[in-house]
């Protein structure tokens with residue numbers, strides 16, 4: 001999609017790509033943030049960008065050599081693909097993994113407000129630590145996503161918080177005077193009940209799926225999970241805090257387990273929760289890097305939204321990769337909301353697609369190549 005600004009044209013795309021033409025790579029809130037930055041003599045400013053999901057801010061502001069905080073593998077790829085498509089050298093941009101604080105303070109910090117307001121708190125904490133006394137933080141959001149909690153979090157980290165007028169149903173929250181006392185973002189815990197009656201506590205960083213308690217679809221999947229003697233190599237796709245891998249390890253302590261997630265705080269949580277030598281946690285948005293036909297059992301509660309938008313694109317892509325990564329005699333298990341109707345996609349990839357169990361809301365698909 002083309003973005004024309006001050007006589008320059010940028011071609012920006014979403015990553016991963018989508019067939020849904022209503023899903024755009026930026027919003028009116030993103031445009032407002034860019035207009036505000038360009039009104040502030042950006043060539044003389046150090047710019048820090050946080051939560052630039054597809055690379056819109058980073059690409060449009062690349063000539064000002066911004067630093068950009070990345071928290072997803074798919075985001076890193078989206079940013080570099082958009083830079084490449086617009087013939088912008090990647091060396092102009094410095095990527096900073098979420099959790100690290102830039103060495104030098106920034107004059108302008110852009111934060112696209114995420115759906116998870118716990119994650120917003122983490123971003124504000126990074127933003128506040130990157131501020132000097134005259135820095136300003138521009139938080140962009142669509143007015144329909146406004147919540148008072150956003151202001152409470154902003155007040156926690158900044159002395160001054162002002163909202164602009166709405167334009168095209170978007171608004172900016174402009175924050176100044178960072179408070180020095182900004183604390184570390186919290187770690188939550190989630191209790192996982194195990195079949196032998198014991199339970200384990202799982203650490204859970206802000207923004208990681210299913211805050212505070214196991215997701216009900218995941219619980220349904222785990223209640224129905226049995227692992228056979230021959231299922232030795234197991235893959236947990238979209239592992240979140242590692243709950244499925246932890247349960248699988250309990251059922252089969254000698255299995256070789258690989259857990260994969262696209263989201264850095266999820267990977268960090270899973271690594272904290274899965275400290276066993278036969279479990280490896282991978283920071284990745286793809287499973288195509290594994291050997292073909294490697295796994296005996298692949299398990300997933302697949303992702304179904306990107307920020308505020310529900311989409312099956314990512315899940316369907318991961319199903320294709322799972323079909324290639326599964327061994328000839330292997331099983332692919334997937335829990336999903338019934339209305340998503342994943343069966344139509346799964347039957348194209350697997351010879352047999354059965355429903356292992358179902359309830360009013362969820363189905364567990366059991367798929368095989370034989």
Ligand SMILES: C[S@@+](CC[C@H](N)C(=O)[O-])C[C@H]1O[C@@H](n2cnc3c(N)ncnc32)[C@H](O)[C@@H]1O
Nearest residue numbers: 209218238239240261262263285286301302303
């Ligand atoms: C529905 S959550 C399930 C999390 C966890 N397995 C559970 O049951 O609580 C889906 C997870 O997939 C991750 N994810 C999204 N896109 C991904 C991708 N392309 N590759 C791997 N993981 C992805 C998300 O970050 C999220 O943690």
